[in-house]
Amino acid sequence: xxLQASGGGLVQAGGSLRLSCAVSGRAFxxxxxxxxxxxxxxxxxxVASVSRSGDITYxxxxxxxxxxxxxxxxxxxxxxxxxxxxxxxxAVYYCAxxxxxxxxxxxxxxxYVYWGQGTQVTVSS
Numbered sequence: 001x002x003l004q005a006s007g008g009g010l011v012q013a014g015g016s017l018r019l020s021c022a023v024s025g026r027a028f029x030x031x032x033x034x035x036x037x038x039x040x041x042x043x044x045x046x047v048a049s050v051s052r053s054g055d056i057t058y059x060x061x062x063x064x065x066x067x068x069x070x071x072x073x074x075x076x077x078x079x080x081x082x083x084x085x086x087x088x089x090x091a092v093y094y095c096a097x098x099x100x101x102x103x104x105x106x107x108x109x110x111x112y113v114y115w116g117q118g119t120q121v122t123v124s125s
Contacts, residue, residue, distance in 0.1 A: 001025035001114040005095045008119030011085055015123070019080040021095030021116055028076040031114075032098045032106050035069060035080045037091035037121075047093070048080060049105040058105040063089075085123045092118040 007019040019035070034049035048059045048069040057069050068081040078095060096112035106112060 001031070001097055003095050003097060003114055003116030005093065005116040005119040008093060008121045010122045010124065013085060013087055013123055013125050015085050016081070016083045017085065017121060019082065019093055019095075019119060019121075021078045021080075023076045023078070023097060029073045032100050032104055033069075033071055033078040034096050034098060034106060034112060035078075035093055036096060036109065037089075037093045038118075039088075039091040042091075044094070044109060046107050046109075049098075049107060050078065051105050052100070052102045056103050056105050058107060082121070085121075087123045087125045090121060090123050092120050094118045 002024045004022045032052050035047040036044050037047050038044040046060050050057045050069045050071050054071045066084045071078040095116040097114040098106040098112040
């Protein structure tokens with residue numbers, strides 16, 4: 001399974017970005033999908049996840065109400081719509097594919113099997 005993240009960039013505070021992650025290889029529908037981020041000097045942290053079915057989502061408190069994760073099982077892609085961006089959202093964002101039941105939304109790094117290469121998001125104040 002290979003994951004390719006895209007959509008990062010430089011945006012002013014209050015702006016929006018939409019990240020995408022294209023997945024190739026084994027059946028996309030067999031995996032829950034998640035987004036993590038890592039800021040300079042900080043540990044990687046969970047951002048959001050979506051179940052295999054796409055019906056269940058889960059968000060970190062820091063992004064709840066601002067970010068929306070979604071998936072398109074027909075196109076083997078997962079998206080992260082980021083609105084009302086803040087400077088503290090600046091980080092490299094990674095998409096990941098994880099195991100679990102059809103309605104499970106994994107939240108820990110160790111629950112994810114495959115990782116993308118990351119895309120940089122920079123929010124200026």
